[in-house]
Amino acid sequence: MGGTMISQELLERFTAIVGERHALRDAADLAPHLVENRGLYHGASPLLLKPCSVEEVSAILKLASETSTAIVPQTGNTGLVGGQTPREGGADIIVSLERMNRVREVDPVANILVAEGGAILAEVQKAAEAHGRLFPLSLGSEGSCRIGGNLSTNAGGTAVLAYGNMRQLCLGLEVVLPTGEIWNGLRRLKKDNTGYDLRDLFIGAEGTLGIITAAVLKLYPQPLGKQVAFAGLNTVEDALALFNQASSLCGPALTGFELMPRFGVEITARNIEGVRDPLESPHPWYVLIDISTSDSAETAERMMTTLLEQGFEAGLVQDAVIASSVAQQKALWHMRESMSEAQKPEGGSIKHDVSVPVSQIPEFMHQAEEAVMAAMPGARICAFGHMGDGNIHYNISQPVGVDKDAFIARWHEMNGIVHGLVLAHGGSISAEHGIGQLKRDELASIRSEIEMDLMRRIKRAFDPAGIMNPGKVVNV
Numbered sequence: 001m002g003g004t005m006i007s008q009e010l011l012e013r014f015t016a017i018v019g020e021r022h023a024l025r026d027a028a029d030l031a032p033h034l035v036e037n038r039g040l041y042h043g044a045s046p047l048l049l050k051p052c053s054v055e056e057v058s059a060i061l062k063l064a065s066e067t068s069t070a071i072v073p074q075t076g077n078t079g080l081v082g083g084q085t086p087r088e089g090g091a092d093i094i095v096s097l098e099r100m101n102r103v104r105e106v107d108p109v110a111n112i113l114v115a116e117g118g119a120i121l122a123e124v125q126k127a128a129e130a131h132g133r134l135f136p137l138s139l140g141s142e143g144s145c146r147i148g149g150n151l152s153t154n155a156g157g158t159a160v161l162a163y164g165n166m167r168q169l170c171l172g173l174e175v176v177l178p179t180g181e182i183w184n185g186l187r188r189l190k191k192d193n194t195g196y197d198l199r200d201l202f203i204g205a206e207g208t209l210g211i212i213t214a215a216v217l218k219l220y221p222q223p224l225g226k227q228v229a230f231a232g233l234n235t236v237e238d239a240l241a242l243f244n245q246a247s248s249l250c251g252p253a254l255t256g257f258e259l260m261p262r263f264g265v266e267i268t269a270r271n272i273e274g275v276r277d278p279l280e281s282p283h284p285w286y287v288l289i290d291i292s293t294s295d296s297a298e299t300a301e302r303m304m305t306t307l308l309e310q311g312f313e314a315g316l317v318q319d320a321v322i323a324s325s326v327a328q329q330k331a332l333w334h335m336r337e338s339m340s341e342a343q344k345p346e347g348g349s350i351k352h353d354v355s356v357p358v359s360q361i362p363e364f365m366h367q368a369e370e371a372v373m374a375a376m377p378g379a380r381i382c383a384f385g386h387m388g389d390g391n392i393h394y395n396i397s398q399p400v401g402v403d404k405d406a407f408i409a410r411w412h413e414m415n416g417i418v419h420g421l422v423l424a425h426g427g428s429i430s431a432e433h434g435i436g437q438l439k440r441d442e443l444a445s446i447r448s449e450i451e452m453d454l455m456r457r458i459k460r461a462f463d464p465a466g467i468m469n470p471g472k473v474v475n476v
């Protein structure tokens with residue numbers, strides 16, 4: 001729950017910073033910002049501010065600190081753990097960077113791009129492409145999520161295997177601290193060992209330490225060759241063996257290795273318009289393989305053909321298609337990226353965003369399936385994801401015909417089962433989506449006392465007034 005309501009007089013003072021036109025107060029205008037994508041969290045807020053400069057953000061946070069007013073940063077509102085949703089009670093003001101959406105600079109020689117916190121990810125990708133460069137972060141939500149949110153959640157996505165997550169793609173930051181002070185850390189250096197790494201503290205902090213207003217991002221050459229294949233397999237063990245072969249054969253050219261179960265492919269073909277199962281007959285498991293090469297198109301072609309030949313010979317691959325055009329490549333990726341959306345028409349879905357060491361994926365999957373089915377006969381498991389990073393979205397769709405609310409009421413029980421196994425395998429209960437509200441209490445229960453204490457001390461040092469996104473990640 002949030003704290004006390006904010007007075008009209010104080011709301012006017014906040015509004016004056018950005019101007020009436022850029023302050024939302026109307027219930028209908030605010031409504032889309034009070035709920036997150038999955039509908040798990042509904043908050044309340046009397047005001048949403050859209051500053052247009054770092055100075056305006058600074059003035060907002062200074063006033064907030066002086067008046068102990070809680071601030072929730074929100075950019076694309078595509079986060080999946082409720083970090084961007086205000087608390088109930090109506091005491092949180094939302095700050096949206098959607099007007100601070102410029103790409104300030106692209107330097108293709110230095111391979112860097114400077115973007116504001118409100119720049120939409122897809123626009124940043126396009127700006128890099130216009131200069132013959134690649135910004136590799138790629139997510140299903142890239143048309144609406146924004147750089148400030150991507151950094152604050154340390155977003156992962158489909159190309160982490162080759163390029164790393166947002167932390168690895170960022171060189172420098174500009175941040176407004178909760179006190180209103182501005183930290184200009186827009187450095188462009190790959191090597192910089194000058195004291196504590198403040199940048200890395202803000203990345204993944206989910207808006208609890210300050211507002212990220214701009215960032216220096218890393219660019220890469222556009223690949224000359226790209227191959228995408230979709231293969232049907234019998235077991236997760238076969239998928240792991242094929243991944244091992246692909247890593248050896250392709251090295252850094254292996255850009256994506258995604259695992260999907262039959263149930264996932266079936267519901268995506270059934271529920272998403274334009275998607276069809278690319279293979280003639282069904283298989284228990286599938287992998288999507290993406291290879292990108294920067295020397296020539298032939299290298300990618302040769303790698304993919306050799307990999308699939310080896311896979312067939314070893315009995316790992318049962319059937320496969322290689323996309324023969326860019327449109328087909330996109331169609332295969334679209335199927336994979338629509339798999340979350342495809343679960344919605346199937347009723348309730350209990351989600352897990354977990355990671356385990358890659359070599360332990362098969363054992364984890366078997367144990368989790370056994371435990372989940374024992375606890376909930378009829379559950380339909382849709383465990384898919386970025387196998388190359390050990391990141392599985394272990395989602396459970398409700399058994400056919402059961403009551404959705406009764407199913408969702410078992411969310412924490414099912415979390416306990418899946419997360420227990422994840423921890424036993426040395427894994428993480430949040431691979432790429434973060435902690436937010438959803439996993440805040442669980443975080444405190446799985447991290448050591450000293451680790452939680454250090455996190456709380458960092459929070460207090462950056463945010464003495466406790467105004468930055470309270471109730472998210474850690475309770476102070």
Ligand SMILES: Cc1cc2nc3c(=O)[nH]c(=O)nc-3n(C[C@H](O)[C@H](O)[C@H](O)COP(=O)(O)OP(=O)(O)OC[C@H]3O[C@@H](n4cnc5c(N)ncnc54)[C@H](O)[C@@H]3O)c2cc1C
Binds near residue numbers: 144151155207212
């Ligand atoms: C269809 C779909 C697919 C997705 N796929 C992936 C995926 O593959 N990998 C992945 O990692 N995530 C994925 N996500 C989750 C989500 O898109 C990412 O977490 C994304 O990085 C959030 O960006 P956003 O701009 O929407 O942030 P928001 O949702 O607005 O905010 C997310 C968090 O960051 C904070 N925040 C936002 N802006 C700032 C700022 N400027 N300064 C400080 N804090 C800030 C918020 O307070 C909140 O805690 C997916 C989501 C959807 C809906």
